[in-house]
Amino acid sequence: MSRTGFQLPLLPGRSPSEPPDTQDRTRALEAKGASEQVGARVRRLFGGSFHLRHVDAGSCNACESELKALANPYYDLHRLGIFIEPSPRHADGLIVTGPITLPMREPLLRTYEAMPEPRLVIAVGTCACTGGIFAGSELVAGPLERLLPVDVYIPGCPPSPLTLLHGLLLALGRVEEARR
Amino acid sequence: MQLTWLWRGLRTGVLTTRYPRRPERMPDGWRGTAVLQRDQCVVEGAPPSCVTVCLPRALSVEETGGDRRLRLDHAACIACGLCVAACPRGALSISNEFELAASSRARLISEHRPKGDRAA
Numbered sequence: 001m002s003r004t005g006f007q008l009p010l011l012p013g014r015s016p017s018e019p020p021d022t023q024d025r026t027r028a029l030e031a032k033g034a035s036e037q038v039g040a041r042v043r044r045l046f047g048g049s050f051h052l053r054h055v056d057a058g059s060c061n062a063c064e065s066e067l068k069a070l071a072n073p074y075y076d077l078h079r080l081g082i083f084i085e086p087s088p089r090h091a092d093g094l095i096v097t098g099p100i101t102l103p104m105r106e107p108l109l110r111t112y113e114a115m116p117e118p119r120l121v122i123a124v125g126t127c128a129c130t131g132g133i134f135a136g137s138e139l140v141a142g143p144l145e146r147l148l149p150v151d152v153y154i155p156g157c158p159p160s161p162l163t164l165l166h167g168l169l170l171a172l173g174r175v176e177e178a179r180r
Numbered sequence: 181m182q183l184t185w186l187w188r189g190l191r192t193g194v195l196t197t198r199y200p201r202r203p204e205r206m207p208d209g210w211r212g213t214a215v216l217q218r219d220q221c222v223v224e225g226a227p228p229s230c231v232t233v234c235l236p237r238a239l240s241v242e243e244t245g246g247d248r249r250l251r252l253d254h255a256a257c258i259a260c261g262l263c264v265a266a267c268p269r270g271a272l273s274i275s276n277e278f279e280l281a282a283s284s285r286a287r288l289i290s291e292h293r294p295k296g297d298r299a300a
Contacts, residue, residue, distance in 0.1 A: 035283070076196045126236065129255035129288070133236050145285065153288060154281045155213065157258035162197075162204055163212075167281030169200055177287065178279045 034118035035151040038092045039173035042081065049081035050172060052122075053091035053115065057108050058140065059098030062158035063125040067095070069161045082168055088114040093151075093171060099127040099134040100142030112148055120151040120171055124164065129153045206276040211259040213280055214238070216252050220271035222294045223250045230263035230272060239263060247293070254280065255288040 041047045056064060067084070070077040077083075085091045088111045100108060112119070123144045126132040131143045144150055154167035169175040197204055206212065223241065228250070231239045238256035242249045263272045282288045 074195060074197055075199075079196065080200070126256060126258055129285075130236070130253065132256065132258065135236070135256070150285075152281055152283055153255055153285060155255045155257065155288060156280060159280070160206075160210075160212075160278055162199060162206070162278045163280050165199055166279045170281045170283060175200055175279070177282055178277065 034120045035171055037118040038120055042172050049083055051083050051085045051091045052093045052095050053085050053088045054095040055108050055111050057096055057098040057104040058101030063097035066158045066161050066164060070164055075161045091115050093120045093122055095122050095124050096128050096144050097124045099131050099140040100144060102139060102141055105141040121148045122152045122167060122171055123150045124154045125159060126155055126157040129155050206278050208276060210276040211274045212277045213254050213257050213259055213275060214263055214272055215275045216292055217271045218292050220269050221250060221292055223248055229266040233262040233266045250292045252290045
């Protein structure tokens with residue numbers, strides 16, 4: 001037994017320094033329509049609920065604070081049938097916050113690999129959407145769209161709970177997108 | 181004892197937001213994102229003062245062969261309000277719009293090409 005003990009196998013054909021490759025692009029094509037598939041299932045009568053897995057990829061915890069506020073009695077995320085899960089195996093969607101620091105790159109990709117399909121990815125906060133003030137830094141692997149196919153972008157620093165709610169419902173196709 | 185709490189609940193009513201069914205309005209002064217009044221902006225200065233002060237580089241100027249555009253990336257905007265103070269013409273403001281989520285990156289970018297520039 002090595003010193004680190006149990007180790008998950010690394011993703012095939014990927015090393016931490018490798019840039020986003022064609023594998024990512026084919027995955028992006030596969031994942032196209034994941035939002036529609038999940039949305040259609042959830043909108044059906046007795047179709048089920050929407051389960052999310054949250055990964056903090058180097059966030060400053062402001063986004064987490066707002067995500068936590070969604071569970072309070074005022075916003076009450078659960079009334080809409082949206083739940084945050086402790087395991088990626090049970091999740092339909094992946095919420096990512098933070099600019100994807102290098103140490104969190106591999107755990108994030110493993111979480112994504114562990115999710116059953118159809119799966120959708122939601123970028124929460126300016127950092128996950130564009131890198132924010134960390135954009136272009138050599139210590140971040142983000143923004144998220146360089147690693148995973150993003151279905152919904154929720155901007156804001158941090159996004160307010162209602163903005164988050166709008167984004168989550170947009171992922172399910174239950175609200176309209178704002179015109180700009 | 182339980183009736184006390186029942187009475188309290190009935191008196192207070194439901195405080196939970198009805199958000200997707202009923203529209204919600206943010207208070208004035210709540211900072212959502214920067215918006216550009218296109219008729220006010222002339223993209224003057226090299227770079228314009230708003231681009232200079234923008235910390236996350238949400239505002240940028242793109243120049244391709246004499247064509248000058250101001251690009252406002254709402255995904256990068258942190259609604260700090262520095263550009264509002266920097267703009268001499270009052271073309272930028274912070275809106276209290278909260279429904280900002282978008283399904284594609286392109287929908288979060290607004291570009292502005294001043295009218296005078298195209299003729300020149």
